Amino acid sequence: MISSIKIKGFRGFAEEQELKLSIPNGKKGSGLTVIVGPNNGGKSTIIEAFKAVSSRSDISFSEGQRNKVAGSKVEITLQTCDKKKIDGNYFHTYILKTHFAGGSEAERTFRIDNLPIIVLPSRRFFNPYSNKASYGGDEYRALSKSIMLKPRGQPIDAEDNGLFDLVKNSELKGRFDDLLEKVLGYRLKWTVDLCNSGDYYVKICQQNVDHDSDGLGEGLVSLLFLVEALYNSKNSLIVIDEPELSLHPELQGNLLEVILEHTKDKQVLYGTHSPEMVSIESVLNGGTLCRVAKQGNTSKIHKLDLDDGTKKFLENSIENINFPHVFGYDARSCFFLGDGVLIVEGQEDVVLLKKALRLFDIKSKINFFGFGAGGAENIKNILAILSSLGFERICCLYDGNKKDEKENVEEKFQQYYFELLNADDIRDKKCELRGKCNILKDGNYCEDCQNRITPGIFDIHRKEINKDYRDGFEEILKRIQVNLSYKPNISEAVTRGKVDDNKF
Structure with missing residues (x-):
């Protein structure tokens, strides 16, 4: 043989x-x-x-x-x-x-x-x-x-x-x-x-x-x-x-x-x-x-070389009934890219980030890894796979409430670029207890539940960007776009995965 x-x-x-x-x-x-x-x-x-x-x-x-x-x-x-x-x-x-x-x-x-x-x-x-x-x-x-x-x-x-x-x-x-x-x-x-x-x-x-x-x-x-x-x-x-x-x-x-x-x-x-x-x-x-x-x-x-952890992740991914897309067609399409991939936590992030790019008129194409990693905890395994396959320009975007996870992964993959949303989530999320709350006020959910809404970039109906986060969010997207864009000899201008704009 x-x-x-x-x-x-x-x-x-x-x-x-x-x-x-x-x-x-x-x-x-x-x-x-x-x-x-x-x-x-x-x-x-x-x-x-x-x-x-x-x-x-x-x-x-x-x-x-x-x-x-x-x-x-x-x-x-x-x-x-x-x-x-x-x-x-x-x-x-x-x-x-x-x-x-x-x-x-x-x-x-x-x-x-x-x-x-x-x-x-x-x-x-x-x-x-x-x-x-x-x-x-x-x-x-x-x-x-x-x-x-x-x-x-x-x-x-x-x-x-x-x-x-x-x-x-x-x-x-x-x-x-x-x-x-x-x-x-x-x-x-x-x-x-x-x-x-x-x-x-x-x-x-x-x-x-x-x-x-x-x-x-x-x-x-x-x-x-x-x-x-x-x-x-x-x-x-x-x-x-x-x-x-x-x-x-x-x-x-x-x-x-x-x-x-x-x-x-x-x-x-x-x-x-x-x-x-x-x-x-x-x-x-x-x-x-x-x-x-x-x-x-x-x-x-x-x-592609797999350690035990990454191999276990792949085994679980192909049998994941909640997130079957993690290594579906769109995710595998990334293997054919020249370089430059954005990894986000979930499918909702992909859909709303694409919408935000249109709203901010950011015309440069951004290649997403499929429809998300299926959770922040999976990003490190996807990074291990793409790193093994020789990708040089990758950005990972975490929700604002995943700071510790982001910093731990960033320490391991210092060659790539990491960002944290300037809100806890990509959109407002209802309290997880709303459907089980028995204490009603004026026929509505209790006041305590109303206070437990997770603040996000978009409103709860995914239509508008909340004004409190708009400017900071736009700057994050522009930094991601710069770090993923192809530049000649880009490796010379990367320090811990971050591109120095003044060099271009």
Whole structure:
């Protein structure tokens, strides 16, 4: 199995970065490695690195693919760890690097036969017709054969396409169709046929009409490759660039479920832009979640590491019936941000703070962590997760009556920025005893209950900002906006997470 890959000098990786892959342990999703992060962060570069190191042909790196900060030299190192010894060793290292004299040509220190890797690029498609005399195909069917790394999104033709092998055996095809049905929700009728011109093609039957693969939607064509790779992978690592492409959320969820089952005892790695393809269950079972983002002049890889407290928090979060959103879709969307996240206590804070930004005409967008942390006590655990994933600019806003909690967390995470509301809560709250009070006065609740209203920024009906807090609240929001805004070399102007406005 593949234990790690190191990349230096390839595209945005000016400095050497290592990605450690998950090793399956029998639990659902334990062999899954998921790469998240913003656009242009380096996710696809990692996929291309696997493609390069596992290519069966000589590789050349163009001038634009070689990072000038790294001396225009590329080095990709792959390490395996297997229970079965390779050349007498449990571990083996494979290196692909440009020649010492410089230039585009690369050399490798290994035979490609030892690397069981299947790479599926983004925009998976194949030429509907192929003039190959046989179905072809082998363990490395989806790998580039070119001397130079091709642009992303190359077609996969009959020789590289394992679908052509399945039609030879009805039992194998039946099992493949069963797996595909789990994702699609219906059984797709397909086969490989030969047209009169002598070309092979994939024939699809829908509503009693036959047509070639050109008539299929892009998402369905992509699924054919994904499911075929999962079905035929044996002990290979499957590397996928954006498995969610052209799939609606339901199919993404179905595909993830199939992948989680597959990775009980096999390895899959993919880069994704979809929160639907991020599984907290996988992380808890030993899978890997890492974030790739530009920091300074290089792309950096940050792996999520969980201590016992954070792991327990995640376990409770996915079963929390009161706050099921804590790591729901909106919260997982934050993993794909470049940086700059505001964490607040609850969903009401998110809704009313967005309203306040409009009322104060603060136009800069602020990215909230989902719909809140589900309570002030959870903020420290979310900070631990985002810190592990390499976020540099985070602000935490606590209610005014949570000063002690805020100061304790601030002491631990001094690199981030913290604020305290200038009121006890985001809005006025009724006394918790109002519904149980038996002492009435003039048909209303007792005077004592009236005095127990928790003062907040907004009135009790969430319509207006209380005038006593307005000015101070506006200043708090402006400070948050400044500290979360992107600035070049912002780390130089941060002291305990606070940006000095005079430097910009």
